[in-house]
Amino acid sequence: MNEPLHPKKKYPIRQNIILTCAAVIVNLAVIFELFYTTRYAALSKDIFKRINIGAMIIMVIIDLLVLLAVRTKKKFVRILSAITLAICTLAGGYAGYVLTRVDTNINQITDTTITEDVNTSLVLYSGTSGAPIMDLADLNGRRVGYTTETKNAELGIKKLENEGIKAELVEYLSYADTFTALIDGSVDCAILPTMYWSILANDEGLQPYIDDTTTLLSFKESYTTKNDDGVEKDLTKEPFTVLLSGENQGLADAIILISVNPVSMRITMTSIARDSYVPITCYGGRSNKINAAHASSESCLVNTVEKLTGIDIDYTVEFNFKSVIQVVDAVGGVDVDITKSFDAQCWDVNTDELVVIRLEEGPNQHLDGQRTLGFVRERHAFPDGDFARQRHQQEVISQIISKVMATRDPNTYLRILDAAGENIKINMSTSQVVNFISYAMGKVKRYYNPGNIAGIFDIVNSRIYGYASSLWNESLKMDLWIYRLYNGSIKANRDFIQRNLMEEAELVQPADVSWSAAEGYSAPAVSRTSYSENEIHDSGRPSAAPTPGYNPYPTPTPTPKSTSTPEPTPKSTSTPEPSETGTPEPTAAPTPEPTPEPTVAPTPEPTPEPTPVPTPEPTPEPTPEPAAEG
DSSP, X not given: OOGGGHHHHHHHHHHHHHHHHHXXXXXXXXXXXXXXXXXXXXXXXXXXXXXXXXXXXXXXHHXXXXXXXXXXXXXXXXXHHHHHHHHHHHHHHHHHHHHHHHHHHHHHHHOSXXXXXXXXXXXXXTTOOXXXXXXXXXXXXXXXXXETTOHHHHHHHHXXXXXXXXXXXXXXXXXXXXXXXXXXXXXXXXXXXXXXXXXXXXXXXXXXXXXXXXXXXXXXXXXXXXXXXXXXXXXXXXXXXXXXXXXXXXXXXXXXXXXXXXXXXXXEEEEOOTTBXXXXXXXXXXXXXXXXHHHHOHHHHHHHHHHHHOOOOOEEEEEOHHHHHHHHHHTXXXXXXXXXXXXXXXXXXXXXXXXXXXXXXXXXXXXXXXXXXXXXXXXXXXXXXXXXXXXXXXXXXXXXHHHXXXXXXXXXXXXXXXXXXXXXXXXXXXXXXXXXXXXXXXXXXXXXXXXXXXXXXXXXXEEOOEEEEEEXXXXXXXXXXXXXXXXXXXXXXXXXXXXXXXXXXXXXXXXXXXXXXXXXXXOOOSSOSOXXXXXXXXXXXXXXXXXXXXXXXXXXXXXXXOSSOSXXXXXXXXXXXXXXXXXXXXXXXXXXSOOSSSSOOSSSSOOSSSSOOOOSSOOSOSSOOOSOOO
16 A cells, blocks of 8 residues: 555655756856866956855855755755756856857967968969960979978979979079069969969069969968967066067068066057068078068068067067957947048958958048958058058057957957957967956056046057168069168167166157146157168169169059959059158158159259169169168
């Protein structure tokens, strides 16, 4: 008679076992998540303490409910315990998802291994003599040029070997040299980046030949490289430097040397024009445009900037187009003053293609990420060319810093981390990043003006100035445009950075200052725009070669039409600026060289007319070093 009662007694026992096991799992999950978050505890010790206390209270409540359910055997208590466990399980699962999301992104950002796609093309020139080249097989026995120590060369040579092509490989020091060899017939085919015409667009002498080139084959491959680890420093106490570079098709589209003093909270941002003609360390010290250093490796760019400026670089930050768009969108956009309407060369991250968007002139224009990218990359539309681009880049960086420091929305931080995860690489350790952010947030908390969080940082922008110059190309028998830096500007920026780093630097006697409390004070510029130095033009030109008139504002020749390139050359205007000079003052320095105006000047140089006239005083040096030794 008592047997039917046994199943009813076993049923609560099974419930108790299930509740107990669930409680144990929830307890272990909470403990694991608390332990997992300790690496980020430095961001906010108060918040971390509250989270720990709250989690412990929840664990105690769950355990008490389960204990009561087991001991009292009341159905109501069991149901309440089950509901509480279910809610805690869901909450813990979401917390685990968020933690995993944060941890994954931070690990990607601070990971020193970088994976990038290298797009390469085999390029032909219509004027090449010999049998026509229609496919890869036609390259057998022909001469193929490549640029030394570049990933494109490695990939192109590998492609030829895999296809069984027996070609004669010819090595050159730069993409411009490789392209020149293709034009003058030294090689029959050139291994170049797929975006080669955009890379070479700044060389005025090469532009007319770009229309006559075709691509035989394009291909890409992913490369994984490892950057050197940054130095071990306490970023909350010791000043440090960061080289910020924007990567585009293997070249450095933006180069900014940043110094940070965590004690004074002063940040200096020094822009270097990407066409600056300087000695490249991995090219054996031979001079070339500085953005070509990145085509070899990031370490080559770091070493080159160190040699140029005399500043040791502690860390590197590398970003791409996608990161700019997504980070700006994550912080809600930026507000900028657009001084001239122009067609911005933007980028669609979904289709990975060029998008041209019209940006209208006006103050305080709100831009999303896509338009911001076009804004910070434009130089042709502005009178000061590349200097305007450098100024816009620094302005956007300052706004992003301000918005990140001011936000209190966790979702904003998550969006920023998602945007940065795969697209920004920092060779700092996770603990260094977390500790510095925590230190800065602590400063923000004590700052007297919460409405202007950016004011906690004293951000000083500067740039290394130079002048438009030219370099004789023997193969093409013409001058190619380059940008030489003033030694005085290099030194002025170096001294300023060293003072911020609390290193020994030459002290400059300040000029008299007139200031009124009723007016704002603007600090003097770090560097002058020009210096009384011997400017070098047409270096390497043979004495018998005619000297064309020097015009620092050449009219660019339109480049081939393309919809898959991020930076086509815009339509020429009546007096466009040079591609990368951004020289703010059209008047040349007081040197024996001619003035920039296309008028006859009483100098040894001929008039700007294209009629060849022998130079009265040929340059004796074949290839003098640029003014970039600091």
